[in-house]
Amino acid sequence: MHSNRNGKQKKRKLNNKGLSLVEILVAVVILALVSGPLLHTFVSAAVYNRRARERQRTTTAAQSVMEGFKAFDLEELCWQFDEHKNAEEQAAHPFRVYSGATGSSGGTYITEVDGVRQFVPTADNSYEFIMRNIKFEGVPGAAPDVFYDAKISLSPASVAVSVPSVETMNGYLDAVYKQPYQQDMQAYSQVVDKVWHALIDENLEDGTPNPYHDFVYTYEQGDIDKDKIRLEKTTTVNINTSGGISTVTVLVNYHYIVADYPFYPTDEFSPDYFTLEGDISIPSVTAYDNTDTVANGALLGDVYLYYYPAYSNGSAGTRIAHETIEIYNNSGSAKNVYLIKQKNTSLSDTQLNTCENSYTPTVVGVSAVAGDEIYLFHNLNQNVTEAGSGTGTFSISGMAETKTDMFAEKEEILLYNVKVSIYEAGEADSGFTGTALVDLEGTMND
Numbered sequence: 001m002h003s004n005r006n007g008k009q010k011k012r013k014l015n016n017k018g019l020s021l022v023e024i025l026v027a028v029v030i031l032a033l034v035s036g037p038l039l040h041t042f043v044s045a046a047v048y049n050r051r052a053r054e055r056q057r058t059t060t061a062a063q064s065v066m067e068g069f070k071a072f073d074l075e076e077l078c079w080q081f082d083e084h085k086n087a088e089e090q091a092a093h094p095f096r097v098y099s100g101a102t103g104s105s106g107g108t109y110i111t112e113v114d115g116v117r118q119f120v121p122t123a124d125n126s127y128e129f130i131m132r133n134i135k136f137e138g139v140p141g142a143a144p145d146v147f148y149d150a151k152i153s154l155s156p157a158s159v160a161v162s163v164p165s166v167e168t169m170n171g172y173l174d175a176v177y178k179q180p181y182q183q184d185m186q187a188y189s190q191v192v193d194k195v196w197h198a199l200i201d202e203n204l205e206d207g208t209p210n211p212y213h214d215f216v217y218t219y220e221q222g223d224i225d226k227d228k229i230r231l232e233k234t235t236t237v238n239i240n241t242s243g244g245i246s247t248v249t250v251l252v253n254y255h256y257i258v259a260d261y262p263f264y265p266t267d268e269f270s271p272d273y274f275t276l277e278g279d280i281s282i283p284s285v286t287a288y289d290n291t292d293t294v295a296n297g298a299l300l301g302d303v304y305l306y307y308y309p310a311y312s313n314g315s316a317g318t319r320i321a322h323e324t325i326e327i328y329n330n331s332g333s334a335k336n337v338y339l340i341k342q343k344n345t346s347l348s349d350t351q352l353n354t355c356e357n358s359y360t361p362t363v364v365g366v367s368a369v370a371g372d373e374i375y376l377f378h379n380l381n382q383n384v385t386e387a388g389s390g391t392g393t394f395s396i397s398g399m400a401e402t403k404t405d406m407f408a409e410k411e412e413i414l415l416y417n418v419k420v421s422i423y424e425a426g427e428a429d430s431g432f433t434g435t436a437l438v439d440l441e442g443t444m445n446d
Contacts, residue, residue, distance in 0.1 A: 157417045172298055176306075188317070194278070229319065237303070252282040254279065302338065336377065357391065365397065380394045420441075
């Protein structure tokens with residue numbers, strides 16, 4: 001019995017021994033073999049996540065640039081970057097000249113009329129634009145801001161097609177005036193109203209007795225003899241630049257003459273006559289003013305005048321005997337002026353044809369000094385109702401050049417392939433010798 005118990009105690013002592021050195025080394029080796037791949041997986045995941053964030057940032061930057069380019073046509077893009085217009089456009093419009101100065105962001109602002117600058121594409125009509133220091137916002141107090149450079153390449157996606165040759169307006173540079181639709185009719189109604197009150201009011205406007213008040217018949221406004229009313233419309237366009245500030249204002253004046261209008265004094269059967277003469281002026285309209293934007297390089301480009309012709313036959317509710325359009329250029333540089341008739345949609349085609357055949361406006365250009373020439377583009381020779389239909393005789397004087405083929409066709413490329421490449425900041429200055437972080441391709445319409 002005793003010997004048996006002593007044997008068990010000896011066995012317990014043997015089982016209480018620790019791990020041997022060999023066992024420890026084996027455990028370490030096994031742990032290293034297992035943890036190595038795990039650590040590599042963690043490191044790889046961190047690197048992958050960092051690269052994914054980087055790619056997301058660069059892709060977002062490329063997408064933003066791509067969408068921005070699609071919002072403009074080619075000419076507008078040229079104005080916003082270092083060069084302006086391709087050589088063909090510049091040769092076709094040598095009187096539109098600008099110069100630029102590089103701003104702190106690397107972009108170029110148009111700051112003064114100083115000489116001709118040309119944007120020249122490659123022989124196959126490709127273009128290239130550069131953007132520096134595109135900022136990607138970081139997390140405040142954590143991740144810093146990230147900056148990139150971008151190269152944008154444009155190449156023709158189709159062959160040239162025939163399109164209208166009228167210039168594309170630039171809302172940042174060009175002056176645009178559009179006459180209100182019923183302006184002529186409202187002015188004419190005011191003159192008719194003046195004639196009517198001259199007949200029915202007891203006193204004149206200055207308070208003195210109205211010598212035309214006492215008459216046998218009671219006049220209604222509809223009884224007014226409109227053939228006795230002569231109305232002349234003058235639209236005056238003033239283009240001015242002083243101290244870098246450019247303005248384009250439009251003033252419309254209606255001069256009326258009511259000559260030998262008959263009235264019948266009391267108890268008399270033979271008429272006497274009165275005459276009215278005066279003006280109705282529409283408040284001046286500002287079509288362009290760069291007072292607040294000149295610091296960012298906004299300089300006046302072209303001038304667009306959209307107006308409704310003042311017809312004389314009464315079909316449009318007015319009888320305006322003659323229309324004169326005066327254009328004064330005192331801007332310090334030559335200007336393109338586009339004078340564009342609008343179609344009065346309240347009239348039938350038959351009525352419009354009659355109005356257009358009898359419409360005989362006078363257009364006068366006045367330049368203050370040499371160098372302020374006016375190049376006029378117009379559609380006065382085109383019937384607004386039907387192409388090829390007759391128009392009245394118009395008179396144009398004082399222009400350096402007039403062009404009646406404003407809507408003639410010319411060959412242009414309408415669709416371009418766009419490639420946006422995002423680089424590390426500083427690559428633009430080194431000529432983009434490094435590898436692009438991301439490339440994004442798409443198309444844009446010009």
